[in-house]
Amino acid sequence: MPVLLLSPRFSDDSIALATEASRLSWRMLRLHDRRPPARLAEEDLVFYGESLLADTIGKALGLALLEPAADTLSHLPAEQVLRDVRFTTLGAARSERFPRFVKPADEKQFRAAVYASAEALLGSEILEDGLPILTAEPVxxxxxxxxxxxxxxxVTASPYAWMGEREEHSSAAFDxxxxxxxxxEVLARAGELFPPAVVLDVGRIEGRGWAVVELNPSWSSGLYACDPAAVLRVLRRASGTQRISAPRDARWLRPLPEIER
Known part of the structure; x- marks a missing residue:
């Protein structure tokens, strides 16, 4: 049976997944010391946790973690994003017209937000100008x-925000x-643009209509009100081990660093 590997950090999401895994007779291990025993590499592993933990334990356990390419959003058809989206670098973004929504492309080195000016961005003395980022027209x-x-x-979906505020359980006019x-519709046209297991966030832009918000790796994404059983199916595909990883998954694998023990 699979072994569900969880972060040391207790959260409603990890508890929900652990409860469902137990119901399915999976084994569960919460990685309190961030140094899992090497023997786990021979197990049928399913990982759920933050990217820092993935980078810490992933190489030693031979994890195969699928994630969307950092520039995916910028390659979607214009009618699916309904705003100007660019994959660029922090240095190049300083010459764009502001205000502009700016976020790190694949990590959280700084706060994703609408910045009023180039001067409001972190300077090169703090972050390298070559840092990959996504910028977008504010909507x-x-x-x-x-x-x-x-x-x-x-396989499962949930509302999570209303007018920019977290709100998945209210009587707001969700559809x-x-x-x-x-x-x-987005998935039908995506072809090989998305990995086989991923989180896709969508929403409605005022005055424009339905659009893709962003894509995220499923193994580090919040559940909101999604069905934990269905999420486990996605996680099992997105966070197994290199020994059972399909050859076609190679382009989606997160590069994992060597960590000295």
């Missing part, structure tokens, strides 16, 4: 939804069916 999101995707299909339908 107002009316509602936002998280979709866990497996082999091109939405989950429409969100799933739009996400399915």
């Amino acid at each position: 107002r999101w009316l509602d936002e939804y998280r979709c866990f995707v497996l082999e091109g299909q939405v 989950l069916d429409a969100a799933r339908a739009f996400a399915s």
Whole structure:
């Protein structure tokens, strides 16, 4: 049976996944010392946790962690993003027209936000100008939804924000069916642009309509009100081990550093 590896940090999400894994008779291990025994590398592993933990333990355990390419959002059709999105570097972004939404492309080196000017960005004495980032035209999101995707299909979805505030359980005018339908349209056209297991966030932009918010690796994404059983199916595909990883997954594998023990 699979072994669910969880972060030392307790969260509602990890507890929900652990509860469901137990129901399915999976084994579960919470990595309190961040130094898992080497014998685990021979197990059927399923990982859920933050990227720093993945980088710490991943190489030693032979994890194969799937994640979308950092520039994926910038390659989607214009009618699926409904705003100007660019994959660039922090240095190059300083010459763009502001205000501008700016976020790190694949990590959290600085706060993703709308910046009023180039001067408001962190300087090169703090972050390298070559840091990959995404920039986007600022828009107002009316509602936002998280979709866990497996082999091109939405297997579970949940609203998570209303007018920019977290709000997945309220009586706000969410339309989950429409969100799933739009996400399915995006996936039908994506082809090989997305990994086989991924999180796709979609929402409605005020005055424009349905659009893709962003993509994220499933093994580090919050569940909100998504079905934990379905999420485990996605995680099993997205966070197994190198020994069972499919050859076609190579382009989606997160590079894992060597960590001295």
